[in-house]
Amino acid sequence: MRLWGVMGLILGGSVEASLNRKTRPNIIYMLMDDMGWGDLGVNGNLHRETPNIDELARSGVVFTDFYSAAPLCSPSRASLLTGRLPVRNGFYTDNAKMRNGYTPQNIVGGIADEEILLSELLQKSGYRTxxxxxxxxxxxxxxxxxxxxxxxxxxxxxxxFGPYDDKHTPNIPVFENEDMIGRYYEEIPIDRNRGRSNFTNNLRDKAFEFIQKSVDDQQPFFLFFTPDSSHAPVYSSLAFAGQSRRGKIGEAIMELDWTVGNIMELVKSLGIIEETIIVFSSDNGGACVGPVEQCGSNGPLLCCKQTTFDGGMRVPGILSWPGTVEPNQVNNDVSGLMDLFTTGLHLAGVPVPEDRIIDGKNLLDLVKLKNHRKPRDSTTGTHFFYRGDTLGAVRHGDYKMHVYTWSGATTSSQWHFCRGQNVPNVTTEAQTDHSMAPVIYNIGQDPSEKLPLPVKSAEYQQQRPIIEKIIAEHQKSLVLGKPQLNYCDDSVMHWAPPGCEKLGKCLPIPPSNYAKCYWDH
Amino acid sequence: MRLWGVMGLILGGSVEASLNRKTRPNIIYMLMDDMGWGDLGVNGNLHRETPNIDELARSGVVFTDFYSAAPLCSPSRASLLTGRLPVRNGFYTDNAKMRNGYTPQNIVGGIADEEILLSELLQKSGYRTxxxxxxxxxxxxxxxxxxxxxxxxxxxxxxxFGPYDDKHTPNIPVFENEDMIGRYYEEIPIDRNRGRSNFTNNLRDKAFEFIQKSVDDQQPFFLFFTPDSSHAPVYSSLAFAGQSRRGKIGEAIMELDWTVGNIMELVKSLGIIEETIIVFSSDNGGACVGPVEQCGSNGPLLCCKQTTFDGGMRVPGILSWPGTVEPNQVNNDVSGLMDLFTTGLHLAGVPVPEDRIIDGKNLLDLVKLKNHRKPRDSTTGTHFFYRGDTLGAVRHGDYKMHVYTWSGATTSSQWHFCRGQNVPNVTTEAQTDHSMAPVIYNIGQDPSEKLPLPVKSAEYQQQRPIIEKIIAEHQKSLVLGKPQLNYCDDSVMHWAPPGCEKLGKCLPIPPSNYAKCYWDH
Ligand SMILES: [Ca+2]
Ligand SMILES: [Ca+2]
Structure with missing residues (x-):
């Protein structure tokens, strides 16, 4: 019987079986902000500024084809925590077509109570979150x-990002638990001209405390670590001044890398490295508006944050779990941030909700676990590229089909999210409907989306109906969530956040001016 | 005294001093053909098809800013072996402006006797070459x-590459020493439709024999290993069929990687790993004409083989010498293939010729050696980007200035070497002189050459005179070599190479039609 058990594992026992061998692991998700696919040394960044993240990658899996569910912050993060596309979980706007709604401080909406978050399920199952x-x-x-x-x-x-003084709109507060402890540019200094702040160090210290306390309490933990110093205006502490040939963005990334290294060290020194899964990613691609030294790198990928091109939504993807997940793996399956919802539930032994469509899948099904056979490469993974309410593109296997493109904003050509790149009929400055003649790329051969397949080619003719069918089925089953990003109101801004009284930091709340938000792009 | 000696090494004794500690190392230069900067996993290739080359990189130094001296085969290789720019060593044409001359089989010229080759100096100094x-x-x-x-x-x-039958022009012969042993597509089969041949295996076997015999004879050796299966029509042996998502080019690269791994294994198993320096590179960037599955990847770099953009001339650069060169190094200095001449001479203890300008420098001066301090980063390295007789661009430190651009050929827009990319006024389809208003990039911030610095910016105004002065000094000191690539003659083709009699493979030699070669691009 014992022999059979071992054989079962070797010949491909279920992932669950192998997970049951140990207690439920700690889960650390590190999500960077606007860090591009090409900002990691392991993804070929010319400056190789991320030795710690690269080491994390070598200790586990690099997902090369790892996508966010949206090309900007709020919907991407909502999708990670719900495992669902923004059009399902409500993190979009239909005020106008294809607009990148998010949650500025005058937004009225937010994550709906009906949505089920990874944090909620993990908390309920006994994790410290x-x-x-x-x-x-x-x-x-x-x-x-x-x-x-x-x-x-x-x-x-x-x-x-903005505002920078309290006169017209309040500065953004920083919270510890229920109460604010200060505001950016006030109690939490950021010198945005020099690109200097110690805030990433503060976050690291708090992450340390959280991990340490969870270990002391012998409680499995879920840490969602989301520093935002690589979002413009980028910053780092003084120790990184002048360290990067590419200026402030490089300095910010070097500090984030150092911080990742610190957390890895802590996990090692606490002796929990084999009971802790670490995932590293970013919420969307590098931006390309404003000064170059504020912009991350998308490597060979087309365009930037805000777009449905790969530069907007293909992001770093690393998973490490020494002792369970084999090191030095590279995975080319279509995968992404929504998978972190489902993966997290599997790790905690929590069933995936069955009353709604979940877009994420379990990443551990794609990778080689210790004592397991390597799973087959999946060539059929699918990803939907939405910008706001509009489906821009679909990737299926090695192919990506664009049905609707837009590279810019409505009011200003300064806000062009493909700066320096131009693929005719693709990086369109006006919204362009391609549904009658979709643009198809073989992303396997042409990851830069430079060379649309000729419409008459056999490859195009073969792929078009396959992906059109996928779109039709997707749209048929799609139940749109109530859009949360439609209404704005200055009275909901951070005039008087909880805790402001204690600090003497309350500002007078102006009258409501509830109205549809204007989204420019 | 002894203490002082050790201190000297630690505090920065000369490289020579440390090299004198051991016998002269074996030198293996592995030069791929048309493999692009982005074809290596370590440089972020999406498919991660080069685990062995990546391991070689980790065992030593990755040079991220490593350039060839020309954007195509012949002049690039001549420059590596002479340490000199093609305009100095004669590997160019002035039949027309900015033409990519090379050595097709009707070329009359070749490497001049007046040029001093690395192979000649190493041979003379006692190396088996x-x-x-x-x-x-x-x-x-x-x-x-x-x-x-x-x-x-x-x-x-x-x-x-061509011809594919002996009827009009002879197929290319393969030699062993003085005599041909057969011809491609005849005795040396290449199935170019399927992309299949065992020839890379043949080359590996011969490399093995050469290394083994050198070790048996206890003679230091210089092996220049130059397989060309990643040049179109690309090929690999059957074992790699269907292994790559990007098709034939990926299969060829996987086989080359496997071959590199084989050679590394041999060097290890012979116990000479610490007495052998290995350098890996490519002669020029990936091509982008013809089917995509024949084209390498230049990652984030602009344009392809044949051009003076970084995609044409920035190439993989790896150096490994376990025990002497510290592992896990990344070097961002401006460096390149011509440095291999000077580096090789230093390794062999041979003085660098002083009767002529040598463009190469010793790479070991840039990297951290065991028991030495890391050298300072050089921010002043310079590289000249020539296409034929014409200086297209100069890189100095983090800046690159284009003075003359051309992305295509004269006769056909099919031969456009920036396929799918378009930077206005830069990827010009016609030859364009920018000397009155040079295009300047901060390559450190913008490695993709997407965002020319505004002419009125302080950065532009500061860099322009610096680089213009470098160009003026370069041109003042430039003594043009006699152009070797001006004349062609069908009678010099491989009709009757040495050894053809023994094989019965001699073809009748037609009358001479000596005339200027026509170079289209
Ligand atoms: Ca973001
Ligand atoms: Ca070549």
Whole structure:
């Protein structure tokens, strides 16, 4: 019997069986902000500024074809935590077509109570759950992290991008749990001209405390670590000044890499490395508006953040779990951030909700586990590229079909999200419907989306009906969530966040001016 | 005294001093053909098809900013072996402006006797010298490898690209030493439709024999290993069929990687790994004409083989010497293939010729050696980007200035070497002189040459005079070599190569039609 058991494992026993061998692992998801696919040394960044992240990659799996569910922060993060596309979970707007809605501080909406978050399920199953860093799923009281499954939170509800003084709009508050502890550019200094702040160090210290306390309490933990220093205006602490040939963005990335290294060291020194799975990624591709030294690198990929091209949505993807997941793996399957929902549930032994469509899958089914055979490469993975309410493209296996393209904003050619790149009929400055003559790429051969397949080619003719059928089925089954990003109101801004009284930081709340938000792009 | 000696090493004794500690190392230069910067896993290739080359990289240094001296085969190889730019060593044409001359089989010229080759100096200094693979420095009798410093040669004088039958022009012969042993597509089968041949295996076997015999004879050796299966029509042996998602080029690269791994294994198993320096590179960037499955990847770099953009001339650069060169290094200095001349001489303790300008420098001065301090990063390295007789661009430190651009050929828009890419005023389809208003890039921030610096920016205004001065000084000191690639003659083709009689493979030699060659691009 014992022999058969061993044979079963070797010949391909289920993942569940192997997971049952140990207690439920700790889960650390590290999600960077606007860090591009090409910002990692392991993905070929010319400057090789990420030795620690590269080491994390070697210790486990690099997912080369790892996608976010949206080309910008809020919907991408909502999709990670719900395992569902933004059009399902409500993190989109239909005020206008194909608009990149998010959660600025005048947004009225946020993550709906009907949505089930990974944090909620893990908390319920006995995990200690912590968010250290940016939230971005809504900032009105009912939307904050502690209402959505997190036991602990240190960080800000929005990005540190604007405003920069409290005169017209309040600066963004930083919270510890229920109460604000200060505001960016005030108690939390960021020198955005020099690109300097110690805030990433603060986040690291809080992550350390959270991990340490969970280990002390012998409770499995879920840490969602979301620093945002690689989002413009990028910053790092003084120790990284002048360290990068590419300027401030490189310095920010070097500090984030150092921080990842610190967390890896802590996990090792606490002796929990084999009981801890670490995933590293970014919420969307590198941006390409504003000064170059504020912009991440998308390597060979086309265009940037805000777009449905690969530069907007293909992001770093690393998973490490020493002792369980074999090291030095590269995985080319179509995968992405929504998979982290389903993967997290599997790790915790929590059933995946069955009352709704979940887009994510279990990443551990794709990779080689110790004492297991390597799974077959999947060549049939599918990813839907939405920008707001509009499906721009679908990737299926090695092919990507664009049905609707837009590279810019409505009002200004300065906001062109393919800066320096131009593929005729593809990087279109106006919204362009291609559904009658889709643009198809063989992404396997042409990852840069430079060479649309000729319409008359056999490859095009073969792929078009396959992907059109996938789209038709997707659209038939699609139940749109109620759009959360349609309404804005200055009175919901951070005039008087919880805890402001204690600090003497409350500002007078102006009258409501509830109205549809204007989204330019 | 002893203490001081050790201190000297630690505090920065000369490289020579440390090299004197051991016997002169074996030197293996592995030069691929048309393999692009982005074809290596370690440089971020999406498919990660080069685990052995990546391991070689980790065992030593990756040079990220490593350039060839020309954007195509013959002049690039001549420059590697002479340490000199093609305009100095004669591997260019002035039949027309900015033309990519090379050595097709009707070329009259070849490497001049006045040029001093690395192989010649190493041979004279006691090294056993071997070329296994493509030569491409001229194929008339006086130009062949055994006349230019090689003790041993197995391979072809030209590329396996065309012709494919002996009726109008002879197929390219493969030599072992003085005599041909057969011809491509005849005795040396290549199935170019399927992309299949065992020839890379043949080359590996010959490389093995050469290394083994050198070790048996206790003679230090220089092996120049130059397989060309990644040049169109690309090929690999049957074992790699269907192994790559990107088709034939991926299969060819996987086999080359496997071959590199084989050679590394041999060096290890012979116990000479610490007495052998291995360098891996490619002669020029990936091509982008013809079917995509024949084209290598230049990753994030602009344009392809044949151009003075980085995609044409920035190539893989790896150096490994376990025990002497520290592992896991990344070097961002401006460096390149011409440095291999000077580096090789230093390794062999041979003085660098002083009667002529040598463009190469010693790479070991750039990297961290065991028991030495890391050298300072050089931010002042310079590289000249020539296409034929014309200086297209200069890189100095982090900046690259284009003074003359051309992305295509004269006769056909099919021969456009920036396929799928378009930077206005830069990827010009016509020859364009920018000397009155040069295009300048900060390559450190913008390695893809997408975003020319604004002419009015302080950065532009600062860099322009610096690089213009470098160009003026370069041109003042430039003594043009006699152009070797001006004349063609069908009678010099491989009708009756040495050894053809023994094989019954001699073809009748037609009358001479000596005339200027026509170079289209
Ligand atoms: Ca973001
Ligand atoms: Ca070549």
């Amino acid at each position: 912590g968010l250290v860093g940016k939230w971005h799923l809504g900032h009105r009281e009912q939307y904050l992290p502690l209402k959505h499954g997190f036991d602990y939170w240190f960080g800000a509800p929005n990005c540190h | 071997g070329l296994v693979g493509k030569w491409h420095l001229g194929h008339r009798e006086q130009y062949l490898p055994l006349k230019h410093g090689f003790d041993y040669w197995f391979g072809a004088p030209n590329c396996h």
